[in-house]
Amino acid sequence: MGGGFRVLHLVRPFLSFLPEVQSADRKVPFREKVIYTVISLFIFLVCSQLPLYGIHSTTGADPFYWMRVILASNRGTVMELGITPIVTSGLVMQLLAGSKIIEVDNNVREDRALLNGAQKLLGILIAVGEAVAYVLSGMYGSVGQLGVGNAILIILQLCFAGIIVICLDELLQKGYGLGSGISLFIATNICENIIWKAFSPTTINSGRGAEFEGAVIALFHLLITRTDKVRALREAFYRQNLPNVTNLLATVLVFLIVIYFQGFRVVLPVRSKNARGQQGSYPIKLFYTSNMPIILQSALVSNLYFISQLLYRKYSGNFLVNLLGKWKESEYSGQSVPVGGLAYYITAPSSMADILANPFHGLFYIVFMLSACALFSKTWIEVSGSSAKDVAKQLKEQQMVMPGHRESNLQKELNRYIPTAAAFGGICIGALTVLADLMGAIGSGTGILLAFGKAMADLYFDEVIDVVKTDSQVVYDKVSRINARSEENDFFVELDVHSELYPMLPNEKHRMLISNSLIINGSGESKSLTDKFEYVMHGLLYKMADAKSEGDADVKVEVYISFGGLQLMLRGDPLKMHKFKVDQKLFLLLRKN
Numbered sequence: 001m002g003g004g005f006r007v008l009h010l011v012r013p014f015l016s017f018l019p020e021v022q023s024a025d026r027k028v029p030f031r032e033k034v035i036y037t038v039i040s041l042f043i044f045l046v047c048s049q050l051p052l053y054g055i056h057s058t059t060g061a062d063p064f065y066w067m068r069v070i071l072a073s074n075r076g077t078v079m080e081l082g083i084t085p086i087v088t089s090g091l092v093m094q095l096l097a098g099s100k101i102i103e104v105d106n107n108v109r110e111d112r113a114l115l116n117g118a119q120k121l122l123g124i125l126i127a128v129g130e131a132v133a134y135v136l137s138g139m140y141g142s143v144g145q146l147g148v149g150n151a152i153l154i155i156l157q158l159c160f161a162g163i164i165v166i167c168l169d170e171l172l173q174k175g176y177g178l179g180s181g182i183s184l185f186i187a188t189n190i191c192e193n194i195i196w197k198a199f200s201p202t203t204i205n206s207g208r209g210a211e212f213e214g215a216v217i218a219l220f221h222l223l224i225t226r227t228d229k230v231r232a233l234r235e236a237f238y239r240q241n242l243p244n245v246t247n248l249l250a251t252v253l254v255f256l257i258v259i260y261f262q263g264f265r266v267v268l269p270v271r272s273k274n275a276r277g278q279q280g281s282y283p284i285k286l287f288y289t290s291n292m293p294i295i296l297q298s299a300l301v302s303n304l305y306f307i308s309q310l311l312y313r314k315y316s317g318n319f320l321v322n323l324l325g326k327w328k329e330s331e332y333s334g335q336s337v338p339v340g341g342l343a344y345y346i347t348a349p350s351s352m353a354d355i356l357a358n359p360f361h362g363l364f365y366i367v368f369m370l371s372a373c374a375l376f377s378k379t380w381i382e383v384s385g386s387s388a389k390d391v392a393k394q395l396k397e398q399q400m401v402m403p404g405h406r407e408s409n410l411q412k413e414l415n416r417y418i419p420t421a422a423a424f425g426g427i428c429i430g431a432l433t434v435l436a437d438l439m440g441a442i443g444s445g446t447g448i449l450l451a452f453g454k455a456m457a458d459l460y461f462d463e464v465i466d467v468v469k470t471d472s473q474v475v476y477d478k479v480s481r482i483n484a485r486s487e488e489n490d491f492f493v494e495l496d497v498h499s500e501l502y503p504m505l506p507n508e509k510h511r512m513l514i515s516n517s518l519i520i521n522g523s524g525e526s527k528s529l530t531d532k533f534e535y536v537m538h539g540l541l542y543k544m545a546d547a548k549s550e551g552d553a554d555v556k557v558e559v560y561i562s563f564g565g566l567q568l569m570l571r572g573d574p575l576k577m578h579k580f581k582v583d584q585k586l587f588l589l590l591r592k593n
Contacts, residue, residue: 054150056141127162377426
């Protein structure tokens, strides 16, 4: 990048004041990662139940009720803002970087640090702004009732909670935990809701006497207390206005469908221009943009609901306001629900019976969901750096080409697949959401897709290796065979690498990672592992065999992965290599430690 002034340089003076988690300088053991993840989750859940000190009231309809599922927030608690600040800042910074409004070179360490700092600073500013807006809007009572001292205290509590979420997410993403904090918090919030509605011991008077809220507990309670067992089963499976067993089974079914469809992909063959015989493939998944379409669609709808409710409360007689949405409070939940206008038609019908009673509502909702998800998915690939043009650039930088196609036609060939995968994947995400909503799945279709829609990279090997020996005479010209040992589990590594593209010398340390995917789940982003590594190969695990090292009484397992003409042999403890299976397609990534 040039040495002139850039917008990111404005962040430099603030970097020393921003909270930061240092990257792990060693391979964090899996058990430690589990502990860090559990502790982070515990802190988040405690904050989600800890009431805000100094608030006057949280009674009445919640204006953000429809947004809670994507905010991972809980009304009236320290976690009132949820993940809003960090998700919003992440989306804004990615949009700015993807549209080239700000210049970022991900290959430059300083640029990555400045972008991360800018995202963090923006997240803190958003937390402050939202906290002030919540207090001034009267969410917790008027400022006059609260008093200036309590108002400031509430703002400080919300801001501090926002900073905690930012730090917890950074802790997990920098190698101390499993996956992304944002994905974890959203999934936990939704799963907590599902578990509660399945096993809640709370009793509710529904007009038919006291009933348990939890679907499973209600099933056993009805079977034990009712003499007519068939009628008891029918009520447990189909009761209205409370979670039932059908809802629970629908939730499980949607989970299974999502997991099944995540395996769908088109694999494009690629080969190295420089390393003769080195071949691989570039997989394009059906869910190419992951669950980003449903996140953006949910954000759009939730904000429309919020604006519509505010306008309807003050101007309920206005024609244009009624066109946007009419609202009334539900007698069961106490929340405002749309009963007319655009807000009503973009809300999922409550059941199949509701669709039959109002087919236009059902049709409008289905068309809206499918078209919105497809449009958001196609738009997202352009602004997030995952379009055909961006992928072609990445492959060229890695000196990879598609067999049978000229290098200049690489983008044209990718354009045949990526936009289609993005649009069709978005439609499938929308269709799964509609299916879950119509089947009455607990947690809503949006919630389930947010919790389980991300295809997280599954790491098979992630260690620092010490190079013991290199031999450039064994394989091909410009290819070296490396012998190395992993530091943590003492695996033996024999690896062929292109010595011009990625030289490895004796006594050097390199981080080696083996994964089934290059996608990382970030803060509302689709990041790639290639951003963090210098050398990438894609190959097939073709053989596994037992082996016994000389002077070693323990039986080891050897894993063989072919990267075209290059090969990896990994020998180690079978208990620590249980994830590997023959015929798996895996990525190998390297960087100097």
